[in-house]
Amino acid sequence: MIAALIVTAAVLYAAFFGAGPLPALGAAFNPVTGAWTMAADASISSETLRLAGLDQPVKVTFESDGTAHIVAQTDHDLFLATGYVHARFRLFQMDLLRRQGEGRLSEVVGKAALDSDRFELQLGLLRTAQLEWNAASPRSREAGIAYAQGVNDRITEAEAAHQLPAMFTLLGYQPKPWAPIDSLIVKGDMTQTLNFTDTPLVMALLEKSLGADLTSQWFPILPPNPQSPYDPGPYPAQAPPAPIAAVSQVSDSEAVAAADVYQRLSSLPAGLVATGGDSNNWAVAGSRSTSGGALMAGDPHLHLTLPAIWYQLTMDSPGYHVSGVSIPGTPVILIGHNQHISWSLTDAQNQQTFFYLEHEDSAHPGQYLWNGAWKSYQTVSYDIPVLGGPTDHLTVKLSVHGPVITERGQTTSVWWAGNIPSQDLDVLMGIDQASDYQQFRDALRGWYSPTHNFVYADDKGNIGLISAGYYPQLGAGAQPWLPMAGTGEYDVAGTIPYDDIPQVYNPPDGIIWSANQRQVTADYPYYIGTASNFFDPGYRANEIHRVLSQGAKLSAADMMALQTDTRDYLASEMVPILLKALPSSASKDLLSTWDYRMEINSPAATIWWTFWQSYLAATFDPYWKSRDVKVARSELNDALGQDLEAWTLGDPTNSAFTYGGSSNTSSDVMRIAFTSTISTLTKQLGSDPNTWTWGRVHQRVIENLAQVTGLNYGPRPDRGDANTPLAAPNFPSSNGPSWRMVVDWGAGTFQAIYPGGQSENPASAWYDDRVNTWFDGKYAAMLTADQASGASGSKAWTLQP
Amino acid sequence: MRIVATVIVALIVSVAGVLAGAWWAPFVAGLVIGVMQPRARFAIPAGAGIGLLGWALPLAAVQIQYGAGSAAESLAAIMGFSHQAAIPVVLTLLVGTLLGLCGAWLGSAARSLVQPAPSR
Incomplete structure (x- = not known):
């Protein structure tokens, strides 16, 4: 009896609660409701589904590769259906993204993620998203609420049918309902990945060790090498930035603070701090193309993962007719085209992160000196649940500059443009609806961060490029490439006027291009960042410019060849x-x-x-x-x-x-x-x-987002390097063109590919089915919903209220 | 015949339970078998068989309806056994078997406390 009790207790414990690294075996391996449901989840058939919250029926057509085409009779239904479709294929990814930004990864993976959670809560994506939601426009509020309803419809349906993605089962938790603010968190993740930098800390450490003289010589503001800025001017009249002076001295305490934050940031998971950009886009005017219409090409370079950061779809409703890629968790298309315009983006790379050394005094505990007066820090407290451990308590101090990021050596706070509440969702909705350059440019006026080079082409043969976003301008004498005194004189005072930021429209030579290079020449009168670690060295931009400016008329095939160009x-x-x-x-x-x-x-x-x-x-x-x-x-x-x-x-x-x-x-x-x-x-x-x-x-690997190496693609030998338009930095390379799109408005062709698949389910045929096509440098036509309905192998859902 | 009928009913209940999401149904079925059957040497293998089939039949249904091969490969990869799709299948069947076996063993042991097994 005793032996039976002991063995049974052990088996039941393992079945109910798991053992060591094993999940709860009963729930996880139950053939009907456990991880085996990924088999059923991988099977997509034409069917009618009921969704709470819809006003009218919605049709969703899937191409044979899973590209979704959503046709709704109201804009509300379009966003609701988009939320449902995203969650149907990417719910675990969406949950990971919001957990990352909200500092809640430890709750499901344990203390290994605690540093990341503490950092995110300190930095403040959650606080910013809350402010953004409070100030959201009616249009974006409606979209966010409808989208969340669609996601929650899927969560409810999946829970009822025991068909949550297998990773939830294996990790032993269920997703909480989606809230509109979660979409803003996901957008914040991307902002952080692209624009939160530690360069001033690096410069401080260099100055302390390498010396002020060599640091100023070797890490100048303006690039020492020949580059190809896309906006050659003329610029507004104002004195250009002064060179970096060699006299600045970093104190010991400042160096301790810089080293502490630098070490901390270095130990965070890859992707939380921007480490240079790798993206391309360009456009060719109708006068320079073989088709007579404008050409446009875009390939944003990001960490390549399975599932990919992108989900491809078309969105059709009375207010929207747009095709391209969206980030699961957000209700809009970020890169793509509508009936009249197309756009893509690269990171603009200007400095959007500044570190401030707060002046404190033992006579004023809990305060800092700012503009001649002692101010008290604000504090915000968080509880971080930790799987298998006690809840972690975190108190974040906030100065006028932003969150205090370290108190070792010298209390240092960080000002980051990503913490300025913005209306980027509304901006993207405006872009999706724009029909000419004026509307496109007007929509971008409200874009803050991350600063992007938005390339544009339209059905009238026009092309444009505008580096929209926030360009912080500081008080006179500021040295923003180093941590600065936080006493007020070097605070961010504003941004470059919108009309003065880098931009071109229909340039005389009929070509425009960006590849993270400095957009402007040495004559540009505003400080936008140094050559060190903000802007790209410019080799890809130079190569793109070299090819585009060779004189011959260009075709869509030439655009594709350039996107896969391996010339260094x-x-x-x-x-x-x-x-x-x-x-x-x-x-x-x-x-x-x-x-x-x-x-x-x-x-x-x-x-x-x-x-x-x-x-x-x-x-x-x-x-x-x-x-x-x-x-x-x-x-x-x-x-x-x-x-x-x-x-x-x-x-x-x-x-x-x-x-x-x-x-x-x-x-x-x-x-x-x-x-x-x-x-x-x-x-x-x-x-x-x-x-x-x-x-x-030199090999390439496409990594599983949940870091399950057995679900990676590759590594396999691959071409390119960090300097080639077909970017493939590092060994093995896990960054590169996350989406390639080529538009020929003259021929009316839209073609694209991304290295991944539409489904996060590794058992699905849509998990990595596009990867080989991408490796081969081939593309798929971006179909309309009507074209997709008639395509072989397509399936359709009818979503009923 | 009564014994066979009991086992068949227990198996049906077990499979139905698993299909309804009650993955622990084979344990309960095994427990009932163990309590009802006076001979442990019969009850325990029967419980194990019920557990095995209780999980194997639904898994077979998944295979027939959707194809379980890709899911097995994916699960193996998640478990760190890439390209060894048999491992999650075996593990799944083992869990089912252990649930039924333990149920029957515990039931038999409990029965033996109050009613010793009949002599041969």
């Missing part, structure tokens, strides 16, 4: 100089016949990339080692690479090459680096340079 612009500049510095060798021969394309089968691509890393190391590592710099040199390769490029092209005797009293020039250091390159590659790949193909060292 930096290599095209550097390799000819390198060849002059090198003696004869087999490796040199490979480089001398190379077309600068980072293709899988190219050994020269491997030699070039390894050489460039060695060249950076040979030039800068001696300084890093001797001065014990606390920021990894590799983290600054974009900025240092611009310097090295500029010196190699025009200043080969720069003193940076002469570390330790040597008389080295760039050619000498190149030879040293090349010798190191050959040694490294021989050890890694063997003695025959012909076998050092890029695909052996």
